[in-house]
Each structure stands twice: as structure tokens, then as C-alpha cells.
Amino acid sequence: MDATHNSARPSPATTPAGGAARHNVFCTIVPPHVLDKLARAEDPALADPALRTLATDAAQRTRRRITTVRGAVAAPPRADADKPKRTIYDTKHHETLPGRKVCGEGDKPGKDETVNRAYAGLGATFELYLKAFGRKSIDDSGLPLNATVHYGEDYGNAFWDGERMVFGDGDGEIFLDFTIPVDVIGHELTHGVTQYSANLEYFGQSGALNESMSDVFGSLIKQYSLGQTADQADWLIGAGLLAPRVTGEALRSMKAPGTAYDDDVLGKDPQPGTMDHYVQTSRDNGGVHINSGIPNHAFYFVAEALGGKAWERAGQIWYDVLTGGELGSDAQFTDFARLTTAAARARYGEGVEQKALLKAWAQVGVPTS
Structure with a gap:
């Protein structure tokens, strides 16, 4: 990792190399330095999924930079903004978003536990923000919560792309299914809350x-x-x-x-x-x-x-x-x-x-x- 420890107070952030817009945020739960380390592993079973994940993340990051403008504008409030509106999609290990709809708000749990966990995790996030802070979804106006599961081949990450949550299944060697920890779901959706409120620069x-x-x-x-x-x-x-x-x-x-x-x-x-x-x-x-x-x-x-x-x-x-x-x-x-x-x-x-x-x-x- 290209890093040094410095006890002095760091100077304010400067523009990242290439002048990339710091608000065009593509946020992943697994840091790039972890995937970089994995990509250098001698075992192809570890290195290859990490390399594919890094390539996918780079493509998504570029797409986000091209299509996103600074900040986010909340949509008009839904009449039932205090109720979640969840939709789960499945790409079946492809990378074309959003995939096929497999679960909507109010649907009963199915056989796919990944879908069930994603649905429940979106609901848990919505409930915490509503019950603890009075916030009505990510944008405080009842924004529908969309998520895609089974993304990519052995994809070792989960991300918020400004519009939806996306979960990989992991490679089974280093990472398991990314819907397992509910805090991962809450973490990524909170990037959306930040996007609609303070919009903190990502640098x-x-x-x-x-x-x-x-x-x-x-x-x-x-x-x-x-x-x-x-x-x-x-x-x-x-x-x-x-x-x-x-x-x-x-x-x-x-x-x-x-x-x-x-x-x-x-x-x-x-x-x-x-x-x-x-x-x-x-x-x-x-x-x-x-x-x-x-x-x-x-x-x-x-x-x-x-x-x-x-x-x-x-x-x-x-x-x-x-x-x-x-x-x-x-x-x-x-x-x-x-x-x-x-x-x-x-x-x-x-x-x-x-x-x-x-x-x-x-x-x-x-x-x-």
C-alpha cells in the first residue's frame, strides 16, 4: 500500500490526480487497497476474482463520473413516504443493471435467501432512519429503495451507485455473500443519505x-x-x-x-x-x-x-x-x-x-x- 504514517496534522485535501470530480461518488464496502492486495496473490483462485472485481469497480466508477452531476435533488415526497417501497432485482451473475425484478414491496420471502436478506436489510435501514430520526427514506421524501443481487461473476464487493444498492456473491474463498451483514447494507445506503444531505466530497x-x-x-x-x-x-x-x-x-x-x-x-x-x-x-x-x-x-x-x-x-x-x-x-x-x-x-x-x-x-x- 502506498502509504506513510504521519503524526502531523494533515493539510486540507487537494484535488485527486486527474482532477476527477469528488462528488461523483461510487462507494464500495471493500476498499481498493484490500482488492489490490488480493490481486497480487499467487493463487489464481484468489487473484482472478479480485482482478475482475477491480475492473468492474473501475468501469462503474467511470460510468458514475460521466452520468452524475454535483449533489442530488430529492424527488417530490410520496404520499406514503413513511412506508418503504422496496424492489429487488437479479442480474444472474451478469453486470447489466438493474437485472430482472424478483421481489417487490409486500412480497412474501422466497427460496433465494440472498433476495430475502437484501429485502430485509433495506427495510431495517428504512426503519432505523424513520423511527430514530424521523427520516423518510434515503432522501427524506420516500425514495424507493432498489437493490440488485447476484451481480457479476464472483464479484467481491457491494456498492451504492447513486441510485441503487448492488451486491456481489463473493468468491467463497475470501468473501461470502455481501447481503449477509446487515451493516453492509446500512453502510451503503447511508452513502445515499450523505449524498442527499451534506454531500461530503469523497477525498x-x-x-x-x-x-x-x-x-x-x-x-x-x-x-x-x-x-x-x-x-x-x-x-x-x-x-x-x-x-x-x-x-x-x-x-x-x-x-x-x-x-x-x-x-x-x-x-x-x-x-x-x-x-x-x-x-x-x-x-x-x-x-x-x-x-x-x-x-x-x-x-x-x-x-x-x-x-x-x-x-x-x-x-x-x-x-x-x-x-x-x-x-x-x-x-x-x-x-x-x-x-x-x-x-x-x-x-x-x-x-x-x-x-x-x-x-x-x-x-x-x-x-x-
């Missing part, structure tokens, strides 16, 4: 905040679905996704960034948990999947300190900032830390919530002023 620290938002709310969706309190949660992103041969628990750990996996093929989880180990890199859009470990860690500290159901106070503060209109699209970690601290004070006063924020950001080395 450098703002991109890492973009990724962190998806990890935070993906984890909250999992905790909400399981009825877990903060101390009961595993705080893992993608638990159940890695195949048995992999030495690791998940793709990322919010509780202990850098410990999710340590594998002879995948390498070691590179996420830092504090600014002392911030990673300067030109890859992965300036390390968006890597340095997201820092704000992830801060959220974990806040949720742990406040206890109870993490979506009720810690999650509410994060949601207030994401949707409050003050978070700039090029926000840096210090901007976000300052805004979350202010949001805690505005909603709860100068009490335990604000103190938890101040302590958490200090623990990860991010100033709040």
Missing part, C-alpha cells in the same frame, strides 16, 4: 468522514435490528462477510481500529484509531477507507460513555450534524468535531453528552476548536 478527510458516516449508521442499523445497547454491540463492520480461511473478524472495527483482520493474504488492517497514526496516501482517494477509523473511534467512545442505545443520543448528535446544513462538503475532522460538540450542547445542554464529545475527540487527537 481526504471529507471522504473519510463520508465513509465514517456510513460505518456509524451501518453499525447503528445492526444494533437497532438486534435490539443491542452500546455495551452489547460488537462494533464490527462486515462481521460474517469473511470466509472461514481468512484470519479476521470483519472489514473494520470501530472499537479497535486496525484489529479487524491480520491475514497472510489480506495483510493487516491498516486503520488508525488516532491522529498520531493518520495515514498519508495517494491511494483510495486519499485514504478514505483507512483514516475513517479515527472518527469511527470517536463515535465508539461517545456511545460507550453515554451507554444505552447508541442511536438515541450519540447517533442523534451525528445525524444532527450530517443533516443540519452546517457541515461543508469539504469538511475536515476538526470541523466535524467542532460541529458535533456544538450539536450536543444545542440538543442536550452542557451536560454529559457534551463532556463525552470533548473527551472522545481528545482521545483520538482531534481538536474541537
Whole structure:
């Protein structure tokens, strides 16, 4: 991985090589550096699916760049915007989207468990945002939730392309079916929430905040679905996704960034948990999947300190900032830390919530002023 550790405060993000528009976001759950590592494996059974996945992701990224303009405009609210409207499609291992419709809103579960999990995961995401935050779907106007399953051949990723969720089945060697972890579904759909609200640029620290938002709310969706309190949660992103041969628990750990996996093929989880180990890199859009470990860690500290159901106070503060209109699209970690601290004070006063924020950001080395 082309990366160096630097304890100095990083400078604001610069335009990525090639001048690519940073809002034309194609967001995947598996970081490029993981697939790059797999693609160099000596075993073709590991390398070939990773190479195909990288090629597919590159094509989708280019398509997204060509067809997307900055930001997203919400459609007129549906009359029944407080109810989900889900549709699942199946490409049958081809790559032409959306595929054939196999399940619609209200349909009973079928024989395909991948379809059933995708449908349930879309519903769990819709419910968390509605019940916890009063948000009516991804755009707050009842946006229909579309997903495609069985995408590509041994496709080792899942993505949000600005319009729909797409799930691969994995290669069975490193990755299993990407509909298995509900937090993966919640993570990718939260990229849509960010797209319709703060529209954080997908580069450098703002991109890492973009990724962190998806990890935070993906984890909250999992905790909400399981009825877990903060101390009961595993705080893992993608638990159940890695195949048995992999030495690791998940793709990322919010509780202990850098410990999710340590594998002879995948390498070691590179996420830092504090600014002392911030990673300067030109890859992965300036390390968006890597340095997201820092704000992830801060959220974990806040949720742990406040206890109870993490979506009720810690999650509410994060949601207030994401949707409050003050978070700039090029926000840096210090901007976000300052805004979350202010949001805690505005909603709860100068009490335990604000103190938890101040302590958490200090623990990860991010100033709040």
C-alpha cells in the first residue's frame, strides 16, 4: 500500500490526480487497497476474482463520473413516504443493471435467501432512519429503495451507485455473500443519505468522514435490528462477510481500529484509531477507507460513555450534524468535531453528552476548536 504514517496534522485535501470530480461518488464496502492486495496473490483462485472485481469497480466508477452531476435533488415526497417501497432485482451473475425484478414491496420471502436478506436489510435501514430520526427514506421524501443481487461473476464487493444498492456473491474463498451483514447494507445506503444531505466530497478527510458516516449508521442499523445497547454491540463492520480461511473478524472495527483482520493474504488492517497514526496516501482517494477509523473511534467512545442505545443520543448528535446544513462538503475532522460538540450542547445542554464529545475527540487527537 502506498502509504506513510504521519503524526502531523494533515493539510486540507487537494484535488485527486486527474482532477476527477469528488462528488461523483461510487462507494464500495471493500476498499481498493484490500482488492489490490488480493490481486497480487499467487493463487489464481484468489487473484482472478479480485482482478475482475477491480475492473468492474473501475468501469462503474467511470460510468458514475460521466452520468452524475454535483449533489442530488430529492424527488417530490410520496404520499406514503413513511412506508418503504422496496424492489429487488437479479442480474444472474451478469453486470447489466438493474437485472430482472424478483421481489417487490409486500412480497412474501422466497427460496433465494440472498433476495430475502437484501429485502430485509433495506427495510431495517428504512426503519432505523424513520423511527430514530424521523427520516423518510434515503432522501427524506420516500425514495424507493432498489437493490440488485447476484451481480457479476464472483464479484467481491457491494456498492451504492447513486441510485441503487448492488451486491456481489463473493468468491467463497475470501468473501461470502455481501447481503449477509446487515451493516453492509446500512453502510451503503447511508452513502445515499450523505449524498442527499451534506454531500461530503469523497477525498481526504471529507471522504473519510463520508465513509465514517456510513460505518456509524451501518453499525447503528445492526444494533437497532438486534435490539443491542452500546455495551452489547460488537462494533464490527462486515462481521460474517469473511470466509472461514481468512484470519479476521470483519472489514473494520470501530472499537479497535486496525484489529479487524491480520491475514497472510489480506495483510493487516491498516486503520488508525488516532491522529498520531493518520495515514498519508495517494491511494483510495486519499485514504478514505483507512483514516475513517479515527472518527469511527470517536463515535465508539461517545456511545460507550453515554451507554444505552447508541442511536438515541450519540447517533442523534451525528445525524444532527450530517443533516443540519452546517457541515461543508469539504469538511475536515476538526470541523466535524467542532460541529458535533456544538450539536450536543444545542440538543442536550452542557451536560454529559457534551463532556463525552470533548473527551472522545481528545482521545483520538482531534481538536474541537
